Amino acid sequence: MDGNGTDKLCAPLPANPTISDVAERAGVSRAVASRALSDEQRPVSAEKKARVLQAAQELGFRPNLLARSLTxxxxxxxxxxxxxxxxxxxxxxxxxxxxxxxxxxxxxxxxxxxxxxxxxxxxxxxxxxxxxxxxxxxxxxxxxxxxxxxxxxxxxxxxxxxxxxxPAVIPDERVGITEAVTHAARQGVKSAALVTGRLTSVLEQARIRLYQDALAAQGIRLTASLQGDYSYASGHKAGEELALTPRPDAIFCTSDAMAMGVLDRLRADFPQGRATTTRLYGFDNLSLTDFDAYPISSIGYDKQAYVAAVIAVLTGAATGPWPLTLPTRFHPRLTG
Incomplete structure (x- = not known):
């Protein structure tokens, strides 16, 4: 009840509730309401915090992030x-x-x-x-x-x-690419095509050099290099071009999405997703490659570890030296 004998819980709800409205409904000061609604660890009793959160929910209150930023x-x-x-x-x-x-x-x-x-x-x-x-x-x-x-x-x-x-976080792609190309060589691969992404990307340029070096080290001839943009559509287009020529022993794609496009265009070469005369390798180790539709051998890093590294940078837990690097690994599947 307020000083006029009106029950606050029965009073009409304000159309645009403020922090003061929340404080009044919860029966606390404006400062206590502000502390209770803050994401920061600020002193307020559990009982008062619960009352404030309930009042905010009943009122439909949403904090003004811009106003909060001023303080x-x-x-x-x-x-x-x-x-x-x-x-x-x-x-x-x-x-x-x-x-x-x-x-x-x-x-x-x-x-x-x-x-x-x-x-x-x-x-x-x-x-x-x-x-x-x-x-x-x-x-x-x-x-x-x-x-x-x-x-x-x-x-x-x-x-x-x-x-x-x-600060920077990047995958160390050398190990994964070396493992994939070594795997191909052990399967008897002597020739390969490379389907790449945007050449404007610094990471893509480095990735292409790693593939070229690894192929050369294993004595595998690079017979074709086709440029895409990491998308499924560009991979499917590359598959169209590859379908018009004698197939190389292996096709390496610098993204799984492009490898998926290649696979769909060249399904006849991969009955039930399994390599026959040509092997297919992707990059990114997408979750989709664990399913029957796209069992693509791929290269990837631990995404949870990657996210943890990003958060460590944002919170200040990681202080360099930069860049932080995460190892990649090869994940063999049916197409390889």
């Missing part, structure tokens, strides 16, 4: 910068990554870059994003550009375009 200097947002959303390797990683970031008390916003022209447009027009940190997958932005775009030094580079001032 905490944080908006509790982490940007994830990507080229596109069709890269299956990214989709396989995003779910555990989002869960881990949310467990930090942060939320994620996705920024689709699409092209280098788009980045330049952002810079020309002064577009900037107010976030606590940015995780950069897109290969269209280097570290300096990312810092300018977000007006912050808190950028984590996952695209190989880091510098001395930026």
């Amino acid at each position: 905490t200097k944080s908006v509790n947002l982490v940007a994830v910068v990507v080229n596109h959303i069709h890269d299956l390797s990214d989709l396989d990683l995003f779910d555990p990554l989002l869960a881990a970031v949310q467990n930090m008390g942060k939320q994620v916003i996705f920024i689709r870059v699409g092209s280098s022209d788009r980045v330049e447009s952002f810079l020309r027009t002064g577009v900037a994003y107010h976030v606590d940190a940015a995780i950069v997958f897109s290969d269209f932005a280097d570290a300096a550009t990312a810092r300018t775009l977000f007006r912050s030094d808190q950028v984590l580079m996952l695209n190989g375009r880091h510098d001395d001032d930026s």
Whole structure:
């Protein structure tokens, strides 16, 4: 009951509840309500916290992250910068990554870059994003550009375009690629085609060199190199081209999505997904490759370990030296 004898629980609910409304309904001070709703560990009794959370739920209260940032200097947002959303390797990683970031008390916003022209447009027009940190997958932005775009030094580079001032996490692909090519050589492979992704990617350029070196070391001739963009469609197109020529002993694709496209176009060469005269190798070790439809031999890293490394950088638990690297491994399946 308030001073006029009105039951607060029976009073009409405000259309746009504030922290003061929550505090009044819970019977606590505004400061206690603010502490109870904070993601930070701040002193408040369990009983009062429960009352505040219940009041907030009943009122439909949502905290104003921007207003909170004026006092905490944080908006509790982490940007994830990507080229596109069709890269299956990214989709396989995003779910555990989002869960881990949310467990930090942060939320994620996705920024689709699409092209280098788009980045330049952002810079020309002064577009900037107010976030606590940015995780950069897109290969269209280097570290300096990312810092300018977000007006912050808190950028984590996952695209190989880091510098001395930026933390970075990248897979060490040498071991996995060497294991895959060695496996092919042991199966009698003497010739191979390579289906690659975007040549603008620093990581892709390094990956191609690793394949070329590993093939040369095993005495396997590289008879064709076809460029895609990591997508299923570009892999299917590469399969069309390969179908018109004598098949090499092995086809190496620098993404599983492209390998899936190749496999669907050349299904006759892989009855029930099993290699006969040609072997097929992918990259990324997507979860889809564990199913009967796409039993593709692949190379990949531990995604949970990768996410843990990203979170360690964001929380300050990892302090370098940069880049942090994670080993890759070869995972044989029916197509190899």
